[in-house]
Amino acid sequence: MRALDPLALQALKDVPRAQFVASPDLSAQLSGHSIPSTLVVRTLLGYLPALTGNEQVLLIGAGSGYLAVVLSRLVRQVQVIENNPQILAIARANIAKFMPGNLHLHSGDGRQGLPQLAPYDLIISSCELSTAESLLPQLSPQGAIYYLGTRNGPWANLMLCRTDEQGRAQISKLGLIDFSRDSSEALIDLGLVDEMVVEVARAEARLLKKPVLHSILRHVDIDNINTYKALAQRLGIRFAEADELFKELDKQFFLSFSRTFLDHHRLLPVCKRDGRLVIASDNPDVKSELLEQMHPCTGVDKVLVTSNDFRRLWSVLNISGKSDGYVPPPQQALAGEAEAFAADLDNQVSPYLVAIYEAILFDAVSEKASDVHIERYQQRVRIRLRVDGDLYDLHHYQLTPAELAGVINVIKTRAQLDIAEHRLPQGGRSRLKVGETSYDLRIQTQPSLHGEHVVIRLLPQSGHALTLKDLGLSPGLTRQYRRLLDNPSGLVLIVGPTGSGKTTTLSAGLQELADDGTRKVITVEDPIEYAIDNIQQTRVRNNIGFTFADAMRSFVRQDPDVILVGEIRDGETALEAVRASQTGHLVLSTLHCNDSVDAIQRLFDLGLHRNSLASELLAIMAQRLAKRICPDCKVPAEPDPQILRELFPQQVPDNFRCFVGKGCPQCNGRGTRGRTAVVEFLQINGELRDVISRQPPLGELRWRALDAGLVTMRDSALELVLQGVIPLSELPRILPEERLAPEPRGGIRSSE
Template sequence: MKKLYPRALEALLAVSRHEFVAGTDLAGSITGHSIPREDTVSHILDLMPEVEPDQVVMHVGGGAGYVAAVLSGLAQRVIYVERNDEVAEAARKRFFRLGKHNVDVIPRPIEEALGLDQLCDVVLCTTFLKDRAVVAPYLRDGGLLACLEGSAGPVPSLAMFEKRHGKLERVRTLGWVDFNRSSEQILIDLGIIDEQHLADAKQEAEKQNCRLLDLLRRKLNLEEIDLYKSLGRQRGMAFREGDELLNGLRPELFRRFSRTFLDLSRMIPVAEEQGKMVVATDDPDARTDQLERMTPNQSVECVLVTPTDFRRLWSALDLTVKGRHFVADHARHPESEREGEQGGGALLGDDQSKSNGHVSPYLVSVYEAILLDAVSEKASDIHIEQYEGRVRIRLRVDGDLHDLPQYQLSPREIKGVINVIKLRAELNIAEHRLPQGGRSRLQLANMAYDLRIQTQPSLHGENAIIRLLPQTGRAMTIAELGMSKHIGSRYQRLLDNPAGLVLVVGPTGSGKSTTLYAGLQTLADDGRRKVITVEDPIEYSIDNIQQTRVRTEIGFGFADAMRAFVREDPDVILVGEIRDQETALEAIRASQTGHVVLSTLHCNDAVDSLQRLYDLGVHPNSIAGELLAVIAQRLAKRICTHCRKPATPDPAILAELFPDGPPADFRCFEGKGCDNCNGRGTHGRVAIVEYMEVDSDIRNAISSQPPVGELRWRALDAGLVTMRDSALDHVIEGLIPLSELPRILPRERMAPEVRGGRRGSL
């Protein structure tokens, strides 16, 4: 802190800046000009003429009130002027709480008539004025105005004017005033974190060798876009989304600078227009002075992007630059292109690939960029497909497939990308005629993903499908699944049984594994029971659960694992899937010997699972004796909570759901579309469940092995919770849109089902 005259130093030390940032009220309206740093206020007081005890001082652009509070210790009276009513009211309350009774609050723009009863000796303006003459009527003759000059840049100057004969005359420039705050100071001012927790986070970031903002975002569970938009606004930086910048990227700008310099500076040149270079950064504190010295004939504008978009921009430019080298190399070596077209697997880089498996960095960049896009979109699957003369890359997000049009790859290039995928998954790159399956891992910061990879030959070349499974060490709990409380509590009770078989059924991609893992996570958190699993593959790694992978290549399948598990004193056994008679019989035997067995089946509904077990050769009496419950499910899109609104139901869907007319109080909702859901109106998915608990009536029916239709209505009479019932509950509660029902329910299940010969009431 600079050496101030004694009274100014005393006034500054008497006011704690923390008092003006402790709350999060109106944080978005407070900038560096509204609540300057303590050293900035000290600098302003040092630049200005000394304020006398009998003077009246006005502060224009009062903001949080910190500067006015300091001035109140120097002057007889302080007039605080702030155009934002809510900000001014918050400042008034702070002045009253701190006993600053010589501060008068005027909540209006300086351009309007203030109606002062006394002229001012000094006016300090820490905001930019279009016309400084508007201040003149409030100054006595000989009074001084200290106001900002120049552009609203990072470091404006403070100039002094004197009122002479009714007009303001310039006296001199007092000096530069830096209102900038670091991102750390902004986080404190926004009330996101306090000084102590920030200091602790700094130490942790140093130990983990990661950026402080990345660590804080993870620890405080902050939305990346919201955080960086707020930081950009506070730093006076324009915030841009990656999709806005991707289409207009200029690779020649990227090549103009050293990659090492750009990486260390956290800057990417993205555009050039009218003597100005636009650079993107994910560092709110980035400095452009070095870049400006490298481009003396251009000004530099810095725009803020999220770390995810920064990586996307870097990968896209890196991909483009390497792609041009790749094309140039193959133009010089056309024989390698012919080999690639003929053999597919030879397109790894050059002739050297045959001997040492060298992979073109360009092709690796393509694959990594696709993975990065998938992670940023929270996709569950990536589909890379080849058609005649074109390539299609799609992501599955919330159950729907979306194209990635930015990847305009030739069939020759995509063959190389698929070879990269195969190498990462340790598959045979020379085999193009048979499907292959494997897995690899992806590490992004502290987040790991297990990649399940399948390649499939087709008419025009190989396709690749990649499933992304985040490995957090935890799965969802039963409470987080989105089941109704009634069904969730019954599922929880099933896990407490001493023995029996619980099945979760549905088609591929219906969330069966997620539901089973939720049960496992509940057991892992409880810790009183030993749980063993056998899976193919292990989709989620869960702490405190003993998980085993099937190894068919060495003769270790589901049935082999089950026979071994019963000798290891488990309480609960999870079998990834019952695929054959041997596994089904071993699951039944394990439940008969005092274990709870959880597993999945591929079938359409709860009752259909019984027929599936009959077909696998399991005796009806064994099924009746051991089966505890069947949960059948589908996944429906969840309405975005940020843009949910009441909706008008589709008459065609209503007619199917309620042949006799809908209830008078029926309601439904939909998502309008917002930034949080990328305009889709839905965000995430929720399980729609059919729940059949096996009681004595159903056991008798199972033993007699009646037709499936008869089993269905007996289950309905015994209290089967149908998928239609669950879906309608979710529609009425506003969890899913009505339009999802035809997608998850077959036509014959849309209307109420017959229960014991009578139509149901729902």
């Protein structure tokens, strides 16, 4: 194989391979040979004779068009023949981007060649041929045929066929061409990344000694699990989730390998089946041949898992390995409340218990849980995750009360809580890092009848909050919210019960301001749930007398444009928020109440003067969180008659429709995945300011707000149902019974 000349190198540079892999049809129609990597094309050009630029070439197999366009830069004419009309159409579309005048596509059987356009100086077949001798008559006197012979896995023999001086066919092997591709090349083929991102990721991976795929996923915003699934299919590897592999794990098999070796190579032995090793890894490029030398077997079956699932599997096996050395405390220390045994129990923090705690946290991260609940009922220990608002049991942890007490000690130690205190509730914080994401863990312990319970809230700290687009608000509400953020001063409230996503909505607005960068934003929060770059965030410290109100008085001297108060809890904070608004600041805050009109009454109850409130209040958004229908298994559904009767007492609209999720692997059979905000929006106009300044009864205030254009939560929820975003069954969960039916406006019930 010769070194490439400058013209060939320039052709490879001028023809970006990424231009030939952007079609969504490629994965279904084209093989690895059809979209050869740049290295494969370089290897092939190195085996060809030196080109003069005056050759006519016949290329058998159009593929994606990449090789054909590169050749068109190096020779006089390129004739391409392809028998698959779908592949031919893909190649034609890709080649048209470069408009080569010397490249011509033909439909036909490549094994027959194109005798009507012969002779050819070179015939190149990108397809496997059993023999090429039938094409020899189409060659010029000095011509040659280069074709792919038999394959052995990703390797293919490059064959040369020509005639000798007596006109006899001569066939020889030139060498092997490796058509295998790593994960980065497969991602390029799938159109998920470009070559520039891959080059940056490869350099970073070499520097940090980590898999290329992990570096790529840090640089691009693509769904993690779907990326792994697509890669597995592309590379011919089995993909599996941790819950599926838990059933196959063999503890003794895992313990027969060196932990250091496995951790270094990102390999996890699952089991041995029919003489073959089943190995899980989150790195599709990992070489598993060394395991065959370490353990007698007939071969290795690689299973691709996500990074989170790899950690979960490792933690479970790690727990099994460490449990052998764990000696539980005496049962009498748990049977009663005898403090004589408490000290011994509190001091026992074994690696086994640490491994259990970390495995639970990895499970929570993998399931995208917001909270972990660890509870004890007599001799039964229950561990649950809150996912999309509902609690689900983790059944693969069968802890004894003794082990639970030890795990709670681990939690307390990491959160810097008093491990000797079992009688009083305690609250603390710790941190967790999974991959590139850090989590702030808010720990709350609670004494109960049978022992302590623990709730852990997981708050991702990425430095970037959700955007307004990510919230899932309607385009109209998004525009109104964005317009509120542009106001020079005033008070904007986000209200709702605990866990309704108020802070997330506010943080999305802050992210918008941070991205804009033209205004100074200061926040005071308790605690800081989302760390956002370019926003000055401050935490309340009640233990030293630094409250929300104290922070507000200090902030107005920091020259801010926007102030966020994490929550208005008392009259002093409410008064300072209004004062900050009156001095020319936009103030954003949350309030715990049921709806937007209740929020006004709540502020009256906190002692705000009605005229001050009427002049400064800009808008109120009340919200609840509803489960999203899984987009991968969404189907039309028959509406529940009982819910319909409550929604439409008079008559159901003719065009009413709803959807549900039937359950699929992507949503773990639940039919829902993620949550979205259902919003009630009240814009304060001149008419409402007059009403607020009179402080009318709550009922009158509600219908006045309706007449002034209040977008009710019922309206927002129905729109999401019709769009197929949330199921109809969510409405009774987020709307009180009296709000399911149309509300009266101006004192007269609507005839909807």
